Structures are given as C-alpha cells and as structure tokens.
Amino acid sequence: MRIIPVVIVAALAASACHRGASSPGSSFAGASLLTPLSEAEEAHxxxxxxxxxxxxxxxxxxxxSGFASNFATDVVYLRGGLPIVRGRDAATTIVRAExxxxxxxxxxxxxxxxxSADGRSGYSYGYTILSMPAAAGATPAIxxxxxISFWRRDSTAWRIAAYxxxxxxxxxxxxxPVAAAGAAVSDLPMLRARGPLEQVRAADTAFSALAQRVGTGRAFGDFAAxxxxxxxxxxxxxxGPNAISESFGPSGSSGALVWHPVAGGVAESGDLGFTVGNAVFTGLREDGGQVVRYSKYLTVWKKQRDGRWRYVVDGGSARPNQ
Structure with a gap:
C-alpha cells in the first residue's frame, strides 16, 4: 500500500510450475508462484x-555490491524513511549505508x-527474507x-529500473547520505509524456482523482487488474478488486489519501509500465486530533485487453515530510 547473504529458493524448474501464492513459513524451500500473466514464457x-x-x-x-550490481544506471530506488532517489550511484550509496x-x-x-510482450521489460515482487545471526545454539531471528522490482533488459542482463x-x-x-542527497526526485507531478508512458501517467493521475471523488477503497478496486x-x-x-476495495473499510472512515506520480517508465511494447510517486494521508485520531502521514509508492501497470491500464501490484513506504 502507498504509505513498505543468501540462499536460492529451491530449483527454478520446480518453483516455476507452482500455483497459488503463500507467505513464507518455517521452511522457505520452493517459491510459490502465481501463474505467469503473459505469454512471453522464455522472457518470464x-x-x-x-x-x-x-x-x-x-x-x-x-x-x-551484489545487490547494486543488479541496478540499471537510472534506477529509481525507494527505501523506507527516505525520499525517492534516482540513479545507480545514489541507490548504491544508500544500500551501503544499511x-x-x-x-x-x-x-x-x-x-x-x-x-512484457517484447521480452525486454517486466516486474517481480514477493518476500525479502533476512536471517540475522544469533548467539551459539540459539535460533537466528527472521x-x-x-x-517490488520493475526490470529492464539491456544488452547483457536484466537490470532493476525501479525498486x-x-x-x-x-x-x-x-x-x-550526503552523497545521495542530490539524487532525490523532486516532489513535482510527473510531466506529460507521449504514447504509452503518457497513458500510464494519466492512469495514475486519474486513479488519485477518483479516490478524492468516491473514496480510496472504491478507487483501489476500480483500478485493480x-x-x-x-x-x-x-x-x-x-x-483482487473486491478484497482490495473492502480492505480500506467504509468510504471516508479512515481519512483521505492523495497522491501524484513523479516519475515512471514503460516497456517498448507498450503493455507494462510503472509509476513512482508521493502520497499524503490525512485522518483523525480517536481524540479528534489530526494525523498526517507522508509516503511514497511504486505501482506496476498492465494494459488490459480493452485498452485500459490497471495496476497489478502496488506498495511503498514512509518518507520524510517534503
């Protein structure tokens, strides 16, 4: 929602044929994957x-170094508690500071x-599992x-364009970090573009506008794939649209969420894209005092058979008051 060293998960061949989604339990063997949503099986x-x-x-x-080696040169990086930054050097600086x-x-x-249909862009999302060392004989903390990652394939490998x-x-x-401060993305609405990128920008902008008119829950349901x-x-x-909509509760009961995209990208084939942006939630505490929370988000969009753009996944994390 908009306000979010190393073991390989079992054998890829076995993982890729699983059906259904599950959260990680006591055993992490075998990623549980939903059915791929496109026909680009090789690229998938x-x-x-x-x-x-x-x-x-x-x-x-x-x-x-290992994580950063996957970044595209113009990666857009969203780390909890920080503003959105753009660029591999800035993202790497933040990762090194962890x-x-x-x-x-x-x-x-x-x-x-x-x-994507052309096999040169795509997205993935799921769980990041950190196993932290414990004293001798104790169970590691998990x-x-x-x-969420949006990927782009260059001449040699898949690279993360947004994370x-x-x-x-x-x-x-x-x-x-001071070295990354100059890479913070300005909190200004994303400029109009052309073609599919403009369609994605317009979809996110219309999404926010609908939320102001009919409520956040209904808007999230209406714009969900x-x-x-x-x-x-x-x-x-x-x-699913119904469960997502219902998760927000009755319209107007939880406050107002307003957002706008500040950057985005789209597959050359024009069927997948992403937007990143900033959001502000305004509500009331039980004592009547006002609550204001600032967040940022990454939304992945897919063009539907009827030509409309709908999101397939949305998530984010807190940001400073800008």
Missing part, C-alpha cells in the same frame, strides 16, 4: 532467474514475475519484508 523464465539470481550476486560480492549485522543472510522469494521495499517491521533509522495484489499488514497480500 529469464526474468525469474534474474530475480532469484540476486542471491548469487550477494554471495559473491557482499550485500551492497546497518546489517555481520553474517546476516538475505534472499528474495518471488510471488509473481511477468515479462525478518520478512516485501519488495521498492515494504518492511515487516520498522526499518533501522537511516539518514539520507483482475489478479492485482497490494501489500497488507503484516506481511500478507490482498488479492
């Missing part, structure tokens, strides 16, 4: 390998991966976060 498999393969990169290079205890194991368990993490627990406080998922609390996904 390559994308899934890239998503799982981040674990290999981290094993070989360490967390920061305070993971020595010996922490990190891996990614995808729930869904889908490639933290489960969730992630957001939604945390299962409040993330360790982190100040925006048939199998869309949003991140819920704690650690689960809500699936």
């Amino acid at each position: 498999d390559a994308l899934l390998r890239a998503d799982l393969g981040r674990a290999d990169s981290v094993t070989r290079l360490g967390f920061a 305070s993971l205890a020595a010996g922490t194991a990190v891996r990614w368990q995808p729930v869904r991966a889908e490639a 933290r489960v976060d969730r992630y 957001a993490e939604t945390y299962g627990a409040p993330p360790p406080p982190l100040a925006l 048939e199998n869309a998922q949003i991140f819920s609390t704690p650690g689960e996904f809500i699936t």
Whole structure:
C-alpha cells in the first residue's frame, strides 16, 4: 500500500510450475508462484532467474555490491524513511549505508514475475527474507519484508529500473547520505509524456482523482487488474478488486489519501509500465486530533485487453515530510 547473504529458493524448474501464492513459513524451500500473466514464457523464465539470481550476486560480492550490481544506471530506488532517489550511484550509496549485522543472510522469494510482450521489460515482487545471526545454539531471528522490482533488459542482463521495499517491521533509522542527497526526485507531478508512458501517467493521475471523488477503497478496486495484489499488514497480500476495495473499510472512515506520480517508465511494447510517486494521508485520531502521514509508492501497470491500464501490484513506504 502507498504509505513498505543468501540462499536460492529451491530449483527454478520446480518453483516455476507452482500455483497459488503463500507467505513464507518455517521452511522457505520452493517459491510459490502465481501463474505467469503473459505469454512471453522464455522472457518470464529469464526474468525469474534474474530475480532469484540476486542471491548469487550477494554471495559473491557482499550485500551492497551484489545487490547494486543488479541496478540499471537510472534506477529509481525507494527505501523506507527516505525520499525517492534516482540513479545507480545514489541507490548504491544508500544500500551501503544499511546497518546489517555481520553474517546476516538475505534472499528474495518471488510471488509473481511477468515479462512484457517484447521480452525486454517486466516486474517481480514477493518476500525479502533476512536471517540475522544469533548467539551459539540459539535460533537466528527472521525478518520478512516485501519488495517490488520493475526490470529492464539491456544488452547483457536484466537490470532493476525501479525498486521498492515494504518492511515487516520498522526499518533501522537511516539518514539520507550526503552523497545521495542530490539524487532525490523532486516532489513535482510527473510531466506529460507521449504514447504509452503518457497513458500510464494519466492512469495514475486519474486513479488519485477518483479516490478524492468516491473514496480510496472504491478507487483501489476500480483500478485493480483482475489478479492485482497490494501489500497488507503484516506481511500478507490482498488479492483482487473486491478484497482490495473492502480492505480500506467504509468510504471516508479512515481519512483521505492523495497522491501524484513523479516519475515512471514503460516497456517498448507498450503493455507494462510503472509509476513512482508521493502520497499524503490525512485522518483523525480517536481524540479528534489530526494525523498526517507522508509516503511514497511504486505501482506496476498492465494494459488490459480493452485498452485500459490497471495496476497489478502496488506498495511503498514512509518518507520524510517534503
């Protein structure tokens, strides 16, 4: 929702044929995947390998260098508690500033991966599992976060063009590194574009406008694809327009959520895209006092058979008051 070293998950061949979505339990063997939503099966498999393969990169290079090696040069990166930043150098600086205890194991368990029709863009999302070291004889502590990645394939590999993490627990406080401050994306509405990118921008803008007219829950239901998922609390996904809409409660009961996209991207084939943006929630506490929360989001969009754009996954995390 808009306000979110290393083990490979079983054998890819076995993982890719699973059906249904599940949260990670005591055993993480075998990613439970939803049926791929596009016909680009070869690209889908390559994308899934890239998503799982981040674990290999981290094993070989360490967390920061391994994770950052997957970033596109113009990656848009959303870390909890920080503003949106753009660029591999800035994102890498933030990743290096993370305070993971020595010996922490990190891996990614995808729930869904889908490639665009041209096989050159795609998205994946699922769970990030961190296993933190414990004293001798004690059970390691496990933290489960969730992630969304939008990918683009260059001449050599799949690269992450946009990445957001939604945390299962409040993330360790982190100040925006000075070296990354200049890469913060301005909190200005995304400029009009052309072609499919403009369609995606317009869809997100209309999505927010509808929320102001009819309520957040109804808007999230109306703009959801048939199998869309949003991140819920704690650690689960809500699936489908009706369940998503109902999760917000009666219209107007929880306050108002307003947002606008600040950047985006789209597949060359014009069937998948993403927007990132900033949101503000305004509500009332039980004592009548006002509550204001600032957040950022990453939304992945898919063009439907009727030509409309609908989101397939949406998630995000807190940001500073800008």
